[in-house]
Amino acid sequence: MQLKNVLNLSVVGGALLASAHPGGGHHEEREALAQRSFKRSLSHGLQKCEAKLEASGLHARAEARRRALVDVHRRQLQTRGDTWEVLNKSHLSDRPVSPNTAETELFDDDSKICLLGPSAEGETGPYWIPGEHIRGNIRESEPGVPVIIEEQFIDVETCEPIRGIYNEIWSCNATGVYSGLVADGNGNPSDLANYQRTFLRGVQQTDEDGVVHYSTLFPGHYADRTTHYHNIVHWNATLLPNNTLAGGSIPHIGQIFWDQDMISKVESTYPYNTNSIPITLNEEDRVVNVETNNADTDPFLNYVYLGDSLEDGLFAWLTVAVNTSAIQYPYWTNVYTATGGESVCGTCDGDPDAVNGGLPTTTASA
Numbered sequence: 001m002q003l004k005n006v007l008n009l010s011v012v013g014g015a016l017l018a019s020a021h022p023g024g025g026h027h028e029e030r031e032a033l034a035q036r037s038f039k040r041s042l043s044h045g046l047q048k049c050e051a052k053l054e055a056s057g058l059h060a061r062a063e064a065r066r067r068a069l070v071d072v073h074r075r076q077l078q079t080r081g082d083t084w085e086v087l088n089k090s091h092l093s094d095r096p097v098s099p100n101t102a103e104t105e106l107f108d109d110d111s112k113i114c115l116l117g118p119s120a121e122g123e124t125g126p127y128w129i130p131g132e133h134i135r136g137n138i139r140e141s142e143p144g145v146p147v148i149i150e151e152q153f154i155d156v157e158t159c160e161p162i163r164g165i166y167n168e169i170w171s172c173n174a175t176g177v178y179s180g181l182v183a184d185g186n187g188n189p190s191d192l193a194n195y196q197r198t199f200l201r202g203v204q205q206t207d208e209d210g211v212v213h214y215s216t217l218f219p220g221h222y223a224d225r226t227t228h229y230h231n232i233v234h235w236n237a238t239l240l241p242n243n244t245l246a247g248g249s250i251p252h253i254g255q256i257f258w259d260q261d262m263i264s265k266v267e268s269t270y271p272y273n274t275n276s277i278p279i280t281l282n283e284e285d286r287v288v289n290v291e292t293n294n295a296d297t298d299p300f301l302n303y304v305y306l307g308d309s310l311e312d313g314l315f316a317w318l319t320v321a322v323n324t325s326a327i328q329y330p331y332w333t334n335v336y337t338a339t340g341g342e343s344v345c346g347t348c349d350g351d352p353d354a355v356n357g358g359l360p361t362t363t364a365s366a
């Protein structure tokens with residue numbers, strides 16, 4: 001029996017929340033309470049899912065699929081080795097565990113759960129760009145450590161894999177810049193060509209097992225945030241002829257993280273190490289706190305090396321529990337259209353609530 005890996009950051013987290021959003025204290029206290037009670041019920045709900053997932057063969061298929069995928073990518077690297085050995089050995093994590101963490105596991109140790117739901121969600125940030133293309137290979141030509149991500153989506157109400165929904169991820173590149181927008185704090189604010197760039201952004205539809213894959217990059221970092229991916233689930237969206245989505249709702253918003261020791265390894269390599277912005281540790285990160293505080297949540301990727309070295313890349317996976325009847329209200333400041341990216345905001349830098357596509361706003365930051 002493994003201890004679940006849950007960061008114990010309640011003390012640090014409270015202070016960070018208070019300082020990160022001056023003036024928003026009452027709202028956030030209410031949100032925090034709602035999050036805690038929601039997460040408790042979500043966690044109990046998932047325990048009952050475990051037997052069903054096992055019986056349906058979902059775990060067995062997940063193991064076979066991950067093994068096959070790692071094999072494919074390792075063959076491409078022309079390296080040799082026993083995949084099982086790699087998979088078995090490499091669920092390494094030396095994250096701190098709370099003294100109160102129960103020794104229970106919701107799922108196998110190779111499929112830790114990322115538990116997120118209504119108002120328990122990680123922040124969207126202003127840098128979600130609606131209108132991105134449906135594609136799994138989103139690395140384009142960005143340099144850095146290649147990562148294959150597998151996400152598996154489970155419906156928290158039915159315990160079934162969520163088939164046929166669209167999931168979207170985005171992250172910054174190795175030196176902390178997001179494509180598709182121009183803003184202070186996002187690389188060079190006079191690099192207007194960045195509006196047209198789409199690197200490290202993409203949308204995928206889940207298969208029969210509720211699974212999507214992305215070929216992406218180990219992200220770098222920018223000011224005041226640890227390394228992370230953003231993750232959004234679309235519900236009932238319409239696929240347009242130009243391979244983008246319209247309509248539907250958003251039942252899930254979250255952020256996904258890497259172990260600190262892996263971040264440190266990556267950040268010490270080129271070109272990550274050319275970024276002079278100070279690093280924010282996981283344990284200092286506001287969103288890590290929100291997504292792990294007082295609940296059995298684990299939004300950290302499991303991973304294995306694909307080859308002998310970091311440069312060969314990593315295979316990473318995570319199970320995401322979604323309440324499909326929930327509705328989140330992400331906001332955005334930029335969109336991607338037939339003529340490329342554009343700001344729909346103008347002056348909202350510093351006031352991100354200024355634009356949200358007409359939907360109710362949520363507290364958020366990049």
Ligand SMILES: *[C@@H]1O[C@H](CO)[C@@H](O)[C@H](O)[C@H]1NC(C)=O
Binds near residue numbers: 084
């Ligand atoms: C890897 O783990 C599986 C499942 O626990 C086990 O059956 C297998 O023998 C292990 N393989 C190695 C090489 O340790």
Ligand SMILES: *[C@@H]1O[C@H](CO)[C@@H](O)[C@H](O)[C@H]1NC(C)=O
Binds near residue numbers: 174176197271
């Ligand atoms: C990250 O993206 C920005 C904008 O395209 C670019 O200037 C920078 O060189 C990229 N970082 C790396 C390591 O290529």
Ligand SMILES: *[C@@H]1O[C@H](CO)[C@@H](O)[C@H](O)[C@H]1NC(C)=O
Binds near residue numbers: 236247248
């Ligand atoms: C799905 O979207 C369509 C068209 O946007 C809408 O008419 C329908 O009510 C939606 N269904 C659900 C279950 O949300």
Ligand SMILES: *[C@@H]1O[C@H](CO)[C@@H](O)[C@H](O)[C@H]1NC(C)=O
Binds near residue numbers: 041042118157323326
């Ligand atoms: C899912 O969300 C709906 C609507 O917000 C809520 O009524 C229900 O209790 C949630 N289910 C779980 C398992 O949290």
Ligand SMILES: *[C@@H]1O[C@H](CO)[C@@H](O)[C@H](O)[C@H]1NC(C)=O
Binds near residue numbers: 242337
């Ligand atoms: C895709 O089609 C929609 C609907 O016509 C349009 O609004 C959008 O700009 C198009 N996006 C791209 C990237 O071509």
